[in-house]
Amino acid sequence: MTSHLIAPHGGDLVQLQVPAARAAELKAHSKDWPSWDLTARQLCDLELLMSGGFSPLRGFMNRADYDGVCHNMRLANGTLWPMPITLDVSEDFAKKLTPGSSKIALRDPEGVMLAVLHVEDVWQPDRKAEAQSVFGSTSAAHPGAEPKPSPSSVPPVPPIPAPIMPSTNPIPGTSGARSKNFNRLRTMIFDRYA
Numbered sequence: 001m002t003s004h005l006i007a008p009h010g011g012d013l014v015q016l017q018v019p020a021a022r023a024a025e026l027k028a029h030s031k032d033w034p035s036w037d038l039t040a041r042q043l044c045d046l047e048l049l050m051s052g053g054f055s056p057l058r059g060f061m062n063r064a065d066y067d068g069v070c071h072n073m074r075l076a077n078g079t080l081w082p083m084p085i086t087l088d089v090s091e092d093f094a095k096k097l098t099p100g101s102s103k104i105a106l107r108d109p110e111g112v113m114l115a116v117l118h119v120e121d122v123w124q125p126d127r128k129a130e131a132q133s134v135f136g137s138t139s140a141a142h143p144g145a146e147p148k149p150s151p152s153s154v155p156p157v158p159p160i161p162a163p164i165m166p167s168t169n170p171i172p173g174t175s176g177a178r179s180k181n182f183n184r185l186r187t188m189i190f191d192r193y194a
Contacts, residue, residue, distance in 0.1 A: 010056025010079045030105035060087040063121045070133045
């Protein structure tokens with residue numbers, strides 16, 4: 001049977017889920033890992049990674065993908081990609097990480113764990129050069145070129161999210177639609193090797 005669907009960018013729609021039992025195991029282990037509370041922008045990036053919206057990315061970019069995107073709009077494997085997708089953390093937090101062995105529990109503003117990241121690279125990007133390359137501007141008036149508060153990027157090795165127990169509690173002060181979307185995001189968790 002022939003599909004009428006358009007092929008995902010990069011050829012494969014990234015499906016990043018593990019079984020609920022593995023998700024519960026990861027959640028239990030996360031108590032021993034450092035945590036990073038995601039910003040609103042990072043939550044959006046995480047949701048797009050988990051849902052396949054950023055296919056073929058399997059996680060935040062490593063240094064090779066970042067450099068390729070900044071210099072020629074291509075991932076390290078040659079796939080066209082227009083802008084870096086990185087996880088920016090504070091310099092103090094980044095200093096505590098060991099590439100290749102550290103795991104980070106990514107949490108929402110309420111402290112709910114959303115993802116586990118296995119750290120592959122840690123580096124401090126040149127945000128001015130990135131803004132010039134990606135946006136063609138370093139002007140603070142450009143929303144994409146404004147300085148980021150967190151200078152270090154920590155991309156994980158390719159993660160795999162998994163459903164945890166869905167939250168049915170509405171989030172105070174939000175509309176029903178926003179609450180449903182946010183709760184859907186809260187029910188996912190990443191893992192590298194299931």
